[in-house]
Amino acid sequence: MTDRALAVVRAGALTTVQDTGRPGHAHLGVPRSGALDTPAAALVNRLVGNPPEAAVLETTLNGVAVRPRSTVTAAVAGAPCAVTVDGRPVAWGAPVHVPAGAVLDVGPALSGVRSYVAVSGGIAVGPILGSRSTDLLSGLGPAPLTDGAVLPLGRPTDFHARVDAAPQPSPPTELVLHVTLGPRDDWFTAEAVMTFASRPYRVSPASNRIGLRTEGPALDRSVPGELPSEGMVLGAVQVPPDGRPVVFLADHPTTGGYPVIAVVRAQDLPAAAQAVPGTPVRFIAIRRR
Amino acid sequence: MRALRVGGDALLVEVSSGEQAQALHAELQRRRAEGSLSVREIVPAARTVLLDGVADPARLASELTASETPDAPPRAREVVELPVRYDGPDLADVAAHWGVRAQEVARIHADTEFTVAFCGFAPGFGYLTGLPPHYDVPRRETPRTAVPAGSVALAGPYTGIYPRSSPGGWQLIGTTDAVLWDHTRVPAALLAPGTRVRFVPAEPARRS
Numbered sequence: 082m083t084d085r086a087l088a089v090v091r092a093g094a095l096t097t098v099q100d101t102g103r104p105g106h107a108h109l110g111v112p113r114s115g116a117l118d119t120p121a122a123a124l125v126n127r128l129v130g131n132p133p134e135a136a137v138l139e140t141t142l143n144g145v146a147v148r149p150r151s152t153v154t155a156a157v158a159g160a161p162c163a164v165t166v167d168g169r170p171v172a173w174g175a176p177v178h179v180p181a182g183a184v185l186d187v188g189p190a191l192s193g194v195r196s197y198v199a200v201s202g203g204i205a206v207g208p209i210l211g212s213r214s215t216d217l218l219s220g221l222g223p224a225p226l227t228d229g230a231v232l233p234l235g236r237p238t239d240f241h242a243r244v245d246a247a248p249q250p251s252p253p254t255e256l257v258l259h260v261t262l263g264p265r266d267d268w269f270t271a272e273a274v275m276t277f278a279s280r281p282y283r284v285s286p287a288s289n290r291i292g293l294r295t296e297g298p299a300l301d302r303s304v305p306g307e308l309p310s311e312g313m314v315l316g317a318v319q320v321p322p323d324g325r326p327v328v329f330l331a332d333h334p335t336t337g338g339y340p341v342i343a344v345v346r347a348q349d350l351p352a353a354a355q356a357v358p359g360t361p362v363r364f365i366a367i368r369r370r
Numbered sequence: 371m372r373a374l375r376v377g378g379d380a381l382l383v384e385v386s387s388g389e390q391a392q393a394l395h396a397e398l399q400r401r402r403a404e405g406s407l408s409v410r411e412i413v414p415a416a417r418t419v420l421l422d423g424v425a426d427p428a429r430l431a432s433e434l435t436a437s438e439t440p441d442a443p444p445r446a447r448e449v450v451e452l453p454v455r456y457d458g459p460d461l462a463d464v465a466a467h468w469g470v471r472a473q474e475v476a477r478i479h480a481d482t483e484f485t486v487a488f489c490g491f492a493p494g495f496g497y498l499t500g501l502p503p504h505y506d507v508p509r510r511e512t513p514r515t516a517v518p519a520g521s522v523a524l525a526g527p528y529t530g531i532y533p534r535s536s537p538g539g540w541q542l543i544g545t546t547d548a549v550l551w552d553h554t555r556v557p558a559a560l561l562a563p564g565t566r567v568r569f570v571p572a573e574p575a576r577r578s
Contacts, residue, residue, distance in 0.1 A: 107411040107422070109559045110489040209553045219493050220534070221553065264374035264382045310490060310497070312413030312420025314380045336415050336490030344377030369375060 084150040085234040087200060090184055091146035092226040097290075098204050099197075100136040103212035103221075107335040113315065114216040115331050117290060117354030118195055121159035124249065125199035128156035128176045130238055135203030136213040138226070140196045142357075144187040145226065147198070152181045153234070154201040158249055160193030160355060174249060193252030193355035205235035217290050218332040252355040256284065256362045258328065258345045260318060261369050265308065265340035269320070273300040277318075277326065277342055278366040285325070286358035291334075292319075292327040293353045295362055299324025300342065310336045316345035318364070326364070328353055371439055373431035380422040381431055385439055388416060388487050388499055388527070395419050395488075395563055396443035414488040414563045416497075446566050449483070452531070454522055454569040456480075458542035460510070464524060467507045475543060476571060478505070484529060484567040489559070494533035494551030496561035503527065513539030520546050522569070531561075544569070 089096075099122060102115025116122035116139055126135050138145060144162055149155075157164045158174045165186045171177040179185045179200075187196055206213050206223045215222040226232075266274055282297030300320050313319070317329045319339045328345055330353065343364065345353070356362070371394070372384040385391050395414035398421065401407035407430075410423025424430055456476035465472045484500035501524075509525045514537065517523070521532045523540035530540060533550035546569075550560050561567065 104410055104423075106493075107413045107420075108489060108563055109493060110491060110495050111493045210558065221493060261375070261377055264376050309416030309418075310488070311382060311415040311418040312411075312422070314376055314420070314422050316377055334490065335413060336488065341376070344380075346378060369378070 084181070085202060085205075085236070086150045087204070087232045087234055088148045088150065089145070089226045089228060089230040089232070090148050091144075091186070092228050092230070093140050093145040094143050095141035096145045096226040097139050097215035097217070098136050098206055098223050098232070099139045099214045100212055101134050102214050102331060103210045103216075106210055107312065110219070110335050111210060111221065112216050112218050112332050112335060114212065114214040114222065116197065116214075117331055118159050118197065118351045120351050121195075121197045121249065122199075124174075125156040125158050125197045126203070128158070128174075129154045129199045129201045131199055131201065131203050132238070135199065135235070136206070137204065138198040140187060140190075140198070142194055143189040144196060145198065146184055146186040148182060148184050149179055149200060149234070150181060151234075153179050153237075155179050155185050156199050157187050157196055159195050159197040160190035160252060162190050162196050163188035192357075194357055195354055200234060201237035202235040205233040216332050218334060250352065252357070253352045253360060256352055256356040256360050257365060258349045258353065258362065259365050259367045260343035260345050262343045262366055263341075266342050268302055268304040268308070268340040269342055270301045270303045273302070274342070276300060278364055282326065282362040282364070284356045284358050284360040284362055288358065290330055290332040292329050293356065294327050295325050297325065297362070300326065302340070304340075307338050308340050310338050313337045313341070314344060316347060316350055317341045318343045318345060330354065371434055371437065373434045375427060375431060376420070376422075379424050379427055380420060381424060381427050381434070383419045383421065383434055385417060385419075389442060390439050391415065391417055391419055392485065392487055392564065393440050393442045397440035400443075415490070416488070443564075446564055449566040449568055450560060451568050451570050452546050452548045453572045454480070454544045454546045455572045456544040458522065458544045460541040461543050464507055464541050464543055468505055479529070479543065480569050480571050484569075486561045486563050486565040486567065487528070488563050489561065491530075492533055492536060494559045494561065495530055496563075496565070496567075498529040498561075498567055499527055501527065501529070507541050509539040510541060513537055517542065518545070520548070522546055
């Protein structure tokens with residue numbers, strides 16, 4: 082093992098390696114995967130001088146602690162949290178210097194769900210189909226972090242931070258998801274479509290990287306039965322038999338047999354990645370440009 | 371053909387049969403290969419082809435709606451042969467649905483040439499068609515919590531092979547040692563949409 086490596090001191094509830102994912106293989110049943118809060122992942126890479134496709138760590142609710150074996154620059158963004166190096170507070174959302182052997186501790190999310198941790202050189206586990214992302218639906222990519230695991234790091238590029246700190250959106254207190262109706266809104270009663278686009282929902286604790294599940298009024302179908310399997314897109318709002326909408330996130334299945342009532346516009350999905358269980362959700366139907 | 375808009379940059383193209391979906395998929399792939407179609411994903415399914423990551427979906431939608439469903443493409447020359455043991459626990463149930471003896475299920479299945487209509491459910495899982503419609507079978511009423519990797523299974527009009535152990539509700543008729551998915555191999559997936567497949571019994575299927 083070279084000294085370009087990161088030892089996992091505290092893995093956290095669910096910490097995975099993520100990059101920009103593996104799009105282009107959906108016809109083989111391979112989900113796109115990749116960081117859920119894409120702007121936050123891109124920002125931490127920029128803060129440490131990594132290219133945008135470098136792999137970062139994505140935490141879930143209670144952070145992570147790692148010990149680099151060589152001196153690195155690191156940055157944490159996404160869900161706000163306390164960040165320390167060997168117990169001393171350092172900046173969140175800015176490049177920080179982590180000496181070889183020091184512990185970088187990313188604390189529990191103060192708000193939001195997922196913090197992103199970039200290290201100069203990027204996490205350099207072997208790519209699968211061009212991506213280092215952990216895909217929790219199909220099991221592709223590296224396993225979620227465990228205590229004591231060691232992750233290889235890539236060679237840093239000539240480090241020139243182009244930003245010192247950057248403004249970031251706060252995690253949502255209300256998740257507003259703009260949707261375009263269809264392709265299967267005609268499988269629901271007119272009343273159900275109205276309910277979907279006007280009544281409040283809440284983020285369910287059963288949400289994960291595959292989908293943001295919601296609690297709220299059930300949506301009644303006008304067409305019974307199963308839909309022949311059809312291709313699914315990121316942001317698709319699928320309605321399973323219990324009638325509660327599920328918003329497909331990065332690890333979503335590539336095909337599905339439940340009707341999609343609407344699709345969330347791409348720019349609203351990073352906020353969905355940061356909405357804690359119980360957050361109110363509103364779906365707002367918009368017209369296509 | 372009907373092209374439904376899906377979100378900001380995708381189209382779901384609906385046709386009236388699985389064969390038409392396969393033909394449309396082959397034609398769209400051909401157009402992408404020749405450079406006349408720019409799209410991130412082309413995902414065939416039972417009666418549809420999804421085009422995701424399209425630059426001008428409105429224009430492509432009207433173009434596709436105005437065009438004829440393409441003819442079936444020339445069949446792939448290569449046939450992937452999968453060794454199979456017809457030893458699945460649901461062989462008797464399938465035989466009952468088909469109204470034949472269990473050995474006949476094996477013979478009929480092994481005499482059929484299949485085509486991968488589409489993939490999904492898991493990397494490397496293909497939905498294979500080829501059996502005539504009167505051999506459709508329902509899913510099991512209670513899905514199994516763990517179906518072993520390599521299980522050859524039937525549901526509806528499809529045959530599928532579980533690439534890895536997973537829960538599943540299909541009727542298990544056999545087992546194969548073929549490796550359906552290996553990310554260190556190029557290509558990683560043994561089966562892709564359009565692939566022709568034959569099941570070759572490892573033991574004589576005609577024993578009586």
